[in-house]
Amino acid sequence: MQVALIQHRNAADRETSLADTAAAVADAARGGAQLVVLAELHTGPYFCQTEATAEFDRAEPIPGPSTDALATIAREHRVVLVGSLFERRAPGLYHNTAVVFERDGGLVGRYRKMHIPDDPGYYEKYYFTPGDLGFEPIDTSVGRLGVLVCWDQWYPEAARLMALAGAQVLIYPTAIGWDPGDAKTEQERQREAWITVQRGHAVANNLPVLACNRTGFEPDLSGASAGAQFWGSSFVVGPQGEFLAQAGVETVEILRAGIDPAQTERVRRQWPFLRDRRIDAYAGLLRRYID
DSSP states (O other): OEEEEEEOBOOSSHHHHHHHHHHHHHHHHHTTOSEEEEOTTTTSOOGGGSOOGGGGGGOBOSSSHHHHHHHHHHHHHTOEEEEEEEEEEETTEEEEEEEEEOTTSOEEEEEEOOOOOEETTEEGGGTOOOOOSOSOOEEETTEEEEEOOGGGGGOHHHHHHHHHTTOSEEEEEOOOEEOTTSOHHHHHHHHHHHHHHHHHHHHHHTOOEEEEOOEEEEOOTTSSSOOEEEEOOOEEEOTTSOEEEEOOSSOOEEEEEEOOTTHHHHHHHHSOTTTTOOGGGOGGGGSSOOO
C-alpha cells in the first residue's frame, strides 16, 4: 500500500490551508498514494499556545465546511484521506477530532482525541473535551485504520487497544515542537523520545506506524511565551520499528512510503506478543497509581 504524509507549515487562513492541502494531495495521488494523512489541526495555526475565548470561533461542526472540502479532495483524487479538525459538537462542547474519508468522499469515521495535554504552550484542556468514542479502528478500502491524535502517541495503552481491536496500521496526526528557549541538547532529547516511543508501539504491536507532524515557527500571539518551533520529522515505520521514510525538521514536504500489511502476520508468527500477554495479571492498569 502506498501512503503519503503531508508535512505542512501553517498558512494564513483556513481557505489557504485547504487549498494547499488540495494541491499536496493531488501531488501525492499522482505519485500513487492510496492513503494520505494530514497533520493535527491542519486548517489553521496551533492556537492552543494561549487561552482565549475568541479561539473557539475556529471550531466547526462535523459534517461542516472543512469536512465538505476534505470530502471533495478525497473524491477528486480517489484517496483515503485522514484529516484533523477542531470539532464544535455543541455550544461549550468541543473536541480535537480526526476524520477519515473514503475514496468516494464519504465520511466513514471519526476519532476524538482521548488524551488531552495541559502544558505551557499546549493548553489543550482549555479547548478540548476528552474523546468519548473509544479506541475503535475505522474500516476503509485500504484496511482498518487505528487513528489516534498527537498526545495519544505517548500512551502504549492506546496503541495496544487499537491493535487488539484489529487495527492494521497506527496513524498519528500531530502538532508537536520545541520551546525555542530550550537548549539544543534538550530539544533533541525530546524529538528523539517522540520518535522512539512510537517506534516502540510499532514493535510491541507489530504494526506500521504513520506519524504526521507540522513544521515551522508559530508565535504565541498572547506574548506569554517565545512561541513554538514545530519539529517536523514526520515518519513511517514498519512492524519491527524499521524506518521506511522520514521527513526533515524544517521542510514542507510530501513523505511517501510503501507499507505491506501482510508483514504484520509474518512478524507476529516470529514474535507472538499477543499470544503471550498475561491478561490475567494486568488489573493494575485500571488504577491511577499503585501505592
